[in-house]
Amino acid sequence: MKELRLVVDPIRCDAYGHCAELLPELIELDDWGYPILRDDEVPRHLRGDARKAVASCPRLALSLERARAKSKA
Numbered sequence: 001m002k003e004l005r006l007v008v009d010p011i012r013c014d015a016y017g018h019c020a021e022l023l024p025e026l027i028e029l030d031d032w033g034y035p036i037l038r039d040d041e042v043p044r045h046l047r048g049d050a051r052k053a054v055a056s057c058p059r060l061a062l063s064l065e066r067a068r069a070k071s072k073a
């Protein structure tokens, strides 16, 4: 199964903070109410909650994407 990560579009986000209420394990808010992703890779046990947070975003600013493979340095 592919790894998923959360992505926030800062242009669309209106800082209402619904996502942080639904997924506090991965999202916290800055002083202005904009989300800060604690860990962009979504653990499997939080995928359902992550999908709910994405679906609940009123600005369609939050999305789930497949994580890119880490490059080897």
Ligand code: SF4
Pocket: 008, 012, 013, 014, 015, 016, 017, 018, 019, 020, 033, 034, 035, 056, 057, 058, 059, 060, 061, 062
């Ligand atoms: S729910 Fe959407 S619009 Fe609201 S703070 Fe989160 S990402 Fe931004």
